[in-house]
Amino acid sequence: xxxxxxxxxxxxxxxxxxxxxxxxxxxxxxxxxxxxxxxxxxxxxxxxxxxxxxxxxxxxxxxxxxxxxxxxxxxxxxxxxxxxxxxxxxxxxxxxxxxxxxxxxxxxxxxxxxxxxxxxxxxxxxxxxxxxxxxxxxxxxxxxxxxxxxxxxxxxxxxxxxxxxxxxxxxxxxxxxx
Amino acid sequence: xxxxxxxxxxxxxxxxxxxxxxxxxxxxxxxxxxxxxxxxxxxxxxxxxxxxxxxxxxxxxxxxxxxxxxxxxxxxxxxxxxxxxxxxxxxxxxxxxxxxxxxxxxxxxxxxxxxxxxxxxxxxxxxxxxxxxxxxxxxxxxxxxxxxxxxxxxxxxxxxxxxxxxxxxxxxxxxxxxxxxxxxxxxxxxxxxxxxxxxxxxxxxxxxxxxxxxxxxxxxxxxxxxxxxxxxxxxxxxxxxxxxxxx
Numbered sequence: 503x504x505x506x507x508x509x510x511x512x513x514x515x516x517x518x519x520x521x522x523x524x525x526x527x528x529x530x531x532x533x534x535x536x537x538x539x540x541x542x543x544x545x546x547x548x549x550x551x552x553x554x555x556x557x558x559x560x561x562x563x564x565x566x567x568x569x570x571x572x573x574x575x576x577x578x579x580x581x582x583x584x585x586x587x588x589x590x591x592x593x594x595x596x597x598x599x600x601x602x603x604x605x606x607x608x609x610x611x612x613x614x615x616x617x618x619x620x621x622x623x624x625x626x627x628x629x630x631x632x633x634x635x636x637x638x639x640x641x642x643x644x645x646x647x648x649x650x651x652x653x654x655x656x657x658x659x660x661x662x663x664x665x666x667x668x669x670x671x672x673x674x675x676x677x678x679x680x
Numbered sequence: 681x682x683x684x685x686x687x688x689x690x691x692x693x694x695x696x697x698x699x700x701x702x703x704x705x706x707x708x709x710x711x712x713x714x715x716x717x718x719x720x721x722x723x724x725x726x727x728x729x730x731x732x733x734x735x736x737x738x739x740x741x742x743x744x745x746x747x748x749x750x751x752x753x754x755x756x757x758x759x760x761x762x763x764x765x766x767x768x769x770x771x772x773x774x775x776x777x778x779x780x781x782x783x784x785x786x787x788x789x790x791x792x793x794x795x796x797x798x799x800x801x802x803x804x805x806x807x808x809x810x811x812x813x814x815x816x817x818x819x820x821x822x823x824x825x826x827x828x829x830x831x832x833x834x835x836x837x838x839x840x841x842x843x844x845x846x847x848x849x850x851x852x853x854x855x856x857x858x859x860x861x862x863x864x865x866x867x868x869x870x871x872x873x874x875x876x877x878x879x880x881x882x883x884x885x886x887x888x889x890x891x892x893x894x895x896x897x898x899x900x901x902x903x904x905x906x907x908x909x910x911x912x913x914x915x916x917x918x919x920x921x922x923x924x925x926x927x
Contacts, residue, residue, distance in 0.1 A: 524706050531710035531717075538717040538725065545728040552735045557742045564749040568879045571756045576877050577764045578756065584771035585890040587870050588848060588897070591775065591819055595850035599839040602854055606836050615832040618856040 596622045601679065604653055608643035610636040616672065623679055625654070630665075630672040637662070637673050644675055655680050748882050755885060767894050773846040774897050776869045779822050780847050784867050786903040787845045788826065794901070795837040800827035800860075821850075821866040828861045835861040845901035 568575065598620050605627060609615055613631035629640060641659060648654040660674040776783060792799045803825045828835050839851045842865060853864040886894075 524710075527707055527710045527714075531713035534717045535713050538720050542720060542725050542728065545725060545732060549728060549732050549735060552732075552739055554735065554739055554742065557739065557746055561742065561746050561749060564746065564753055565879055568749065568753050568756065571753075572879060574756050574759065574761060574764060575752070575879065575881065575883065577768045578759065578883055579877050579881060580872060581764060581767050581771055581894075582883065582886065582890070583873055584768070584775050584870075585886065585893055587819070588771065588775050589889065589893055591848055591850075591868050592893075594819075595843070596852060598851045598854055599836065599843055602836040602839060606832060615856060616858065618832060618854070621853040 598622070601625065601653055604647060604651065605644075608640060608647065610639055612636045613640060620679070624676065625679060626660075626674065626676045628672060628674045630670050632670055634671060637671060640673070641675070644677070648677065648680075652680055654678065745880075749880065752879075752881075752883055755883060770894060770897050770902075773902055774848050774900065776847050777872050778869055780867070780869060781822075783847045783903075784822065784824065787842065787847065787849070787867075787901070788824075790901055790903045791838055791841045791845055792828075795830070795834050795841055797828045797830035797834045797838045800829060802826040819868050819870055821868045824865050824867065826863050826865065828863065829859060830861070831859055832856045832861070835863075839863060841901065844899075845903075846897070 601620055602618070605618065605620075605625070606615070609629055610631075610633075612633045613629045613636050615627070616630050617626070617628040619626045627644075629637070631637065644654065644657055648657050654677040657675065657677040660676050661672070662674075663672045664670070665672065773783070788799060788802070791797075828838060830838070835854070835856050839854055842849055842863075843851060848868050850866045850868070851863055852866060853862075855862045
């Protein structure tokens with residue numbers, strides 16, 4: 503005799519499995535439907551509550567307030583514009599008057615300036631007088647303008663000459679502007 | 681015979697389908713609901729979420745714009761009309777919108793009298809007079825070569841004073857020989873911005889640097905008169921071209 507013969511019909515078990523599966527599918531469908539509906543309604547409501555219209559309304563109100571101050575707005579805008587441009591021009595322009603001042607300050611009183619030429623890149627100075635000591639002091643001070651005050655560089659003494667007739671020394675100095 | 685075989689086959693096929701339908705009939709509705717939910721997600725929920733993010737970006741941009749407008753309005757209401765008009769006049773005298781010959785002559789005469797330097801010949805160099813010449817030139821200028829009579833100290837004073845006199849200028853060369861001298865001076869000008877200024881133009885409070893500059897300019901020598909533009913009280917329309925006047 504075969505002892506492993508199943509006497510209970512497998513149909514009931516199969517049916518139970520089917521019923522279970524059906525229950526799970528139904529439940530899943532219901533949950534998904536509820537979830538999707540909730541999300542759709544929620545997103546719709548959130549979209550409705552975004553305050554775009556009130557912001558636009560505020561913008562229009564503020565703009566109409568500003569339009570009554572249009573002249574002031576234009577003037578102020580141009581004040582800013584001019585101020586910016588003036589700052590740029592002042593920053594970029596050469597400081598030649600300052601260089602001339604610095605050079606004239608160091609020329610001793612006993613000497614007189616015969617010639618002075620200054621542009622953005624170079625300066626040349628011819629000074630005359632009867633004191634070599636003063637001229638020496640002038641050379642020292644010109645060198646100092648390069649070393650300490652950062653105004654000149656490549657200082658060259660071009661010439662030192664004596665006019666015997668008038669008993670006057672003349673010194674010519676050239677330098678590059680920093 | 682063949683036809684009969686075919687009919688039999690079709691019959692069997694339909695019978696199979698019927699069996700399957702009867703077997704899975706109960707599953708059809710929930711499966712349909714799941715499929716419909718997926719379609720709702722794809723065609724309704726996702727676009728709505730997308731729209732939410734787009735709208736949020738729009739709200740942020742509009743809020744930023746509104747904030748800028750409110751700042752403009754608050755700034756404008758806090759400003760004194762007379763102060764702005766005075767600042768504008770000062771700055772326009774310092775940096776005219778066009779070649780200011782009268783201002784230049786006035787400045788030279790004033791500085792000459794102030795420093796005791798006699799002015800000899802002078803020569804204007806105007807360059808190209810067409811407006812297109814401004815393109816590529818950040819700051820157009822009128823060049824003037826001027827002969828002076830005076831000692832070195834006075835000529836240096838002249839150069840010192842002319843750069844602190846309106847309209848703004850730059851001394852580019854200085855030649856002194858004995859009691860005569862010559863200067864090359866550039867007098868700058870800058871046309872007003874050609875764009876129309878709308879009410880939505882963002883403005884910011886003047887920086888400390890700009891305020892100091894205006895204070896400094898107030899102490900400069902000023903003798904010229906410049907013609908200031910006449911402002912309209914009506915705001916510029918968005919349809920206005922860029923080549924028009926700013927007012």
